[in-house]
Amino acid sequence: MKKILIDMDDTLLEDCYIEVVNHYLKTHYTYKDCDGYWVDNLVPQEQLKEYLQYFYNQIDIYTFGHVKENAIEVIRNLSKQYEIFICSAYIDSRDLENCSKILLYKHKWLTKNLPFVNPENFIFTNRKDLIPVDVIIDDKLKNLASGKTKLLMNAYHNQNISEQELASQKIIRVHNWKEIEHLLLEN
Numbered sequence: 001m002k003k004i005l006i007d008m009d010d011t012l013l014e015d016c017y018i019e020v021v022n023h024y025l026k027t028h029y030t031y032k033d034c035d036g037y038w039v040d041n042l043v044p045q046e047q048l049k050e051y052l053q054y055f056y057n058q059i060d061i062y063t064f065g066h067v068k069e070n071a072i073e074v075i076r077n078l079s080k081q082y083e084i085f086i087c088s089a090y091i092d093s094r095d096l097e098n099c100s101k102i103l104l105y106k107h108k109w110l111t112k113n114l115p116f117v118n119p120e121n122f123i124f125t126n127r128k129d130l131i132p133v134d135v136i137i138d139d140k141l142k143n144l145a146s147g148k149t150k151l152l153m154n155a156y157h158n159q160n161i162s163e164q165e166l167a168s169q170k171i172i173r174v175h176n177w178k179e180i181e182h183l184l185l186e187n
């Protein structure tokens with residue numbers, strides 16, 4: 001069976017991080033206000049330490065945001081033809097002491113929402129580039145390196161990557177889960 005590695009944040013789920021920032025700061029920021037990948041750059045530098053304390057100790061990130069439309073249904077369909085692996089990073093060099101607490105919430109969300117995926121196939125690492133698989137689906141370019149088929153989930157922070165650049169790396173930009181289903185499933 002071919003193997004698919006699927007990212008969580010901004011691939012399977014969306015808006016979790018920006019909703020936490022807005023909840024914490026009592027703001028209404030949108031992705032237009034974000035400069036680059038890190039949504040929490042919206043938090044003023046002098047409040048960052050306190051914010052990270054809140055983020056890792058007081059909330060479950062996955063009670064914010066939502067699952068992307070059709071994601072679960074499509075992964076369920078894919079699981080009939082592919083072995084599904086979920087891969088998510090958790091190391092935050094800004095707060096190494098506390099960042100592993102997010103693993104509990106990642107594990108909890110996955111076991112609850114993807115009960116048809118073998119929990120032994122949950123992989124938590126920042127080094128996704130070291131895992132060779134048939135298909136990788138991720139919103140971050142560098143995480144696609146070790147996939148034979150590389151699908152870049154369209155996201156606020158990857159808009160500036162040209163289609164030419166993606167083509168030169170044999171990367172296909174996808175916009176939603178129905179598109180992924182169409183690309184990967186033989187009907």
Ligand SMILES: [Mg+2]
Binds near residue numbers: 008009011138139140
């Ligand atoms: Mg991601």
